[in-house]
Amino acid sequence: MAAPVTVPPAATGLEILIPRQRIAARIEELGAAIARDFAGQSLLLVGILKGAAIFLADLARALPLDASFDFMAVSSYGRSSRSSGVVRLLKDLNEDIAGRNVLLVEDILDTGLTLAYLRGLLEDRSPQQLKIVALLDKVSRRQSPIRADYVGFEIPDRFVVGYGLDYQERYRNLADIRILPDPSGK
Numbered sequence: 001m002a003a004p005v006t007v008p009p010a011a012t013g014l015e016i017l018i019p020r021q022r023i024a025a026r027i028e029e030l031g032a033a034i035a036r037d038f039a040g041q042s043l044l045l046v047g048i049l050k051g052a053a054i055f056l057a058d059l060a061r062a063l064p065l066d067a068s069f070d071f072m073a074v075s076s077y078g079r080s081s082r083s084s085g086v087v088r089l090l091k092d093l094n095e096d097i098a099g100r101n102v103l104l105v106e107d108i109l110d111t112g113l114t115l116a117y118l119r120g121l122l123e124d125r126s127p128q129q130l131k132i133v134a135l136l137d138k139v140s141r142r143q144s145p146i147r148a149d150y151v152g153f154e155i156p157d158r159f160v161v162g163y164g165l166d167y168q169e170r171y172r173n174l175a176d177i178r179i180l181p182d183p184s185g186k
């Protein structure tokens with residue numbers, strides 16, 4: 001029988017920045033920290049599609065809390081690999097968040113423009129508490145004064161793919177987070 005394929009052929013040459021075991025271990029720690037802060041309360045996880053879908057799925061299972069999910073979608077990079085600074089809401093929440101504890105779940109915090117927009121939008125709806133968790137944080141790229149309450153990993157200014165993160169819709173299914181050396185050159 002053939003050995004199981006764990007990396008799609010197109011990604012075999014991409015350097016691993018964060019291996020799957022470190023991601024899994026860090027998510028357990030994040031789950032414990034979040035569960036401590038919201039002990040005895042219910043929590044609505046709001047995932048930002050599509051990049052945060054895999055992170056949300058794993059984080060939710062590391063949270064011993066009464067949790068529910070909802071999702072939003074925004075356009076950020078389109079087909080380019082850098083933020084245009086223009087954020088457009090493509091899909092709004094189904095849930096009413098007034099008076100609820102909300103945790104915004106984002107894959108990566110880069111310039112901060114996307115999260116600054118989303119935080120403003122959600123704060124206007126009067127949640128009881130609004131907190132942010134970002135799996136990755138490119139601190140050096142920040143243009144908007146925003147920080148996440150919980151961060152998985154601070155990373156350098158490299159374009160990364162895998163674990164939900166794409167380049168032109170590819171690579172989301174990689175289990176490790178990898179570096180795409182030259183996104184614009186393919």
Ligand code: 5GP
Nearest residue numbers: 083109110111112113114158159160165166
């Ligand atoms: P920001 O508005 O903070 O500049 O960008 C946030 C969004 O940009 C993320 O949700 C993600 O979609 C995208 N992004 C930023 N950096 C990267 C990266 O290194 N790789 C990928 N795949 N997307 C990124």
